[in-house]
Amino acid sequence: MSSVQTLNVGDDDSDIRLDRWFKRHFPNVGHGLLEKWLRTGQVRVDGKRAKANQRLEIGQQVRVPPVPEGETPKPAAEKARPPVDEKTARMLRDAVLYMDDDVIALNKPAGIAVQGGTGAGDKHIDAWLDALKFDRDDRPRLVHRLDKDTSGVLLLGRSANAAAKLAAAFKSRAARKCYWALVVGVPKHRQGRIDAPLAKLPGRLGEKMAVDEDEGKRAVTWFRVVDNALRKAAWLEMEPRTGRTHQLRAHCALLGTPILGDGKYGGTEAFIAGTGVSRKMHLHARAVRLPHPRTGKDLMVSAPLPDHMAKSFEFFGFDEKEAGKPFTAFEEE
DSSP states (O other), rough: OOOOOEEEEEEGOOOOOOOOHHHOOOOTTTTTHHHHHHHHTEEEEEEEEEOOOOOTTTTEEEEEEETTTTTTOOOOOOOOOOOOHHHHHHHHHTTTEEEEEEEEEEOOOTEEEEEEEETTTTGGGGGGGGGGGGGGOOOOOOOSSTTOOEEEEEEEEESHHHHHHHHHHHHTSSEEEEEEEEEEESSSSSEEEEEEEEEOOOOOOOOOOOOOOTOOOOOOEEEEEEEEEEETTTEEEEESSSSOOTHHHHHHHTTTTTTTOHHHHHHGGOOTTTSOOOSSEEEEEEEEEOOTTOSSEEEEEEEOOOOOHHHHHHHHHGGGGGGGTTSSTTTTO
16 A cells, blocks of 8 residues: 655646546546545645545645555656647737736637537647747646636736746635626616525536525626617626636526527527527626736736627627726726
């Protein structure tokens, strides 16, 4: 039997789930054994009990208990990354909104996953980060995520230290995030706060969240209606104060106004027939504001709308100037 190990979470493991971290580094440890370790508290992260779906951060320490004879794992060798083709590399570089010695900000296109998952293969941002090394030997590091079908500001750290500080800002809520969405219908209230806990629904139909007062984790979103078009659609500005999976999508559905194109949470009601409006999801991470990892001064990055949302804005007669500067609507909240 092996001895207890305490391993540090490295740069390439930022934001990975704990169970996937074990699969990557200890492939011979089966799911059943890992669940037993977690249930009995033998696996710990920074000295605390952990769950299989907990996401890890750079610098955290994972306690790995002794492994029975015959199951002693060997750390998995890092897979060689396939080269990034020039077309993809050019697309990523063209998406850079801001870059300095510590930070890269991308305008992530809708329809591209941030990390690998079911059906993603090697077609995701994390697999292509070598294209954004520029003058560095090391690739930049992810510090937060956006849904595959959400466009907008995605931040990367250009060093382990910068990535750790950026990730800490998102975790501590020092980072503020402004989203724009087009929704079907108009909320009853022009401005307000949604405070509705969310939990993952059981089943195998893909990850989906629902309001659950008993088991859910607190989820808070501030919203306001910037404009509406004949009560058929509305333009919302939203600021999530927590970071739950699919939070904005679930909260918009709760308002009775699903995000345009979000069939997962709105079903057929998430589409407006007969208009020619794109069926893609209309959710955009408009801006992020947080302390710069080196200077501590405010860094704010904004992203222009993707083509499909810009065309929908034009169709409904919405003027981007109506929103004003990001983060001003909820300053007093």
